[in-house]
Amino acid sequence: xxxxxxxxxxxxxxxxxxxxxxxxxxxxxxxxxxxxxxxxxxxxxxxxxxxxxxxxxxxxxxxxxxxxxxxxxxxxxxxxxxxxxxxxxxxxxxxxxxxxxxxxxxxxxxxxxxxxxxxxxxxxxxxxxxxxxxxxxxxxxxxxxxxxxxxxxxxxxxxxxxxxxxxxxxxxxxxxxxxxxxxxxxxxxxxxxxxxxxxxxxxxxxxxxxxxxxxxxxxxxxxxxxxxxxxxxxxxxxxxxxxxxxxxxxxxxxxxxxxxxxxxxxxxxxxxxxxxxxxxxxx
Ligand code: DGL
Numbered sequence: 001x002x003x004x005x006x007x008x009x010x011x012x013x014x015x016x017x018x019x020x021x022x023x024x025x026x027x028x029x030x031x032x033x034x035x036x037x038x039x040x041x042x043x044x045x046x047x048x049x050x051x052x053x054x055x056x057x058x059x060x061x062x063x064x065x066x067x068x069x070x071x072x073x074x075x076x077x078x079x080x081x082x083x084x085x086x087x088x089x090x091x092x093x094x095x096x097x098x099x100x101x102x103x104x105x106x107x108x109x110x111x112x113x114x115x116x117x118x119x120x121x122x123x124x125x126x127x128x129x130x131x132x133x134x135x136x137x138x139x140x141x142x143x144x145x146x147x148x149x150x151x152x153x154x155x156x157x158x159x160x161x162x163x164x165x166x167x168x169x170x171x172x173x174x175x176x177x178x179x180x181x182x183x184x185x186x187x188x189x190x191x192x193x194x195x196x197x198x199x200x201x202x203x204x205x206x207x208x209x210x211x212x213x214x215x216x217x218x219x220x221x222x223x224x225x226x227x228x229x230x231x232x233x234x235x236x237x238x239x240x241x242x243x244x245x246x247x248x249x250x251x252x253x254x255x256x257x258x259x260x261x262x263x264x265x266x267x268x269x270x271x272x273x274x275x276x277x278x279x280x281x282x283x
Contacts, residue, residue, distance in 0.1 A: 014030065014223070016041045016080050017044070018193055020160075023081055027080065030223060036234045037227070038249070040072045047254060058127070059088045065280065066092055078219065083192075087127060104137055104215065108141065117186045120187045121188040123151075123177075130151070150176055152172075199214070249272075253275055253277055258275075
């Protein structure tokens with residue numbers, strides 16, 4: 001590789017993808033932790049939700065999105081979606097010659113390090129919980145830990161409706177969390193992109209004795225380490241341009257770009273000016 005090629009690759013963006021808007025909670029952590037990096041975000045808003053779909057379908061969708069992100073010359077990819085991380089990461093990473101990470105391993109590692117009583121709860125979509133992947137990764141860290149999973153399918157539509165503190169959401173959350181809390185968990189993985197937005201409600205129900213683990217934090221940290229170890233960090237000189245500089249963060253969806261833009265503006269620390277709409281089935 002020529003020196004100029006290496007320098008160009010370091011300046012390339014990171015591809016981040018999710019089934020829709022939820023992955024913005026992961027993008028937000030990457031933006032906070034790695035302010036020097038560029039991001040191309042893709043939200044598959046035409047085909048959301050992923051949480052109730054089969055492994056084959058999620059692998060097919062992930063392959064298409066990765067093909068799109070490669071057209072944007074990304075240097076690394078983050079699967080921000082828990083469901084796609086659980087069902088597709090193993091498969092797609094074999095096919096890639098650039099680094100790719102998901103959110104499950106970083107989340108599982110933090111939870112295994114956080115628990116004191118060895119009882120961890122995991123909440124996520126049906127597909128994530130049924131995959132058993134969080135349990136697998138936690139037990140790789142420490143086989144003595146007991147893992148209690150609970151699918152919470154109503155959380156995603158409630159968050160997208162903006163009912164973050166609504167009494168209806170609180171009642172739903174109590175029902176979902178009750179069994180896990182009765183097991184005596186001391187750590188709870190928020191194993192779905194949308195759940196960090198329910199953090200204060202979940203905190204209210206779970207109480208202060210339960211540590212809430214947001215895999216997005218640890219994923220952003222792990223991404224930073226990965227870029228460093230692979231010599232892929234963006235050089236400091238782009239900092240002079242102010243934050244965010246034009247083109248630093250670019251957003252694409254497969255449908256309903258306006259709705260996505262409104263949601264993004266409520267989550268991200270800056271205004272998203274344009275969201276491009278692409279036909280993902282073409283990739
Ligand atoms: N992004 C998905 C996840 O983290 C939640 C939304 C969906 O079901 O697509 O699992």
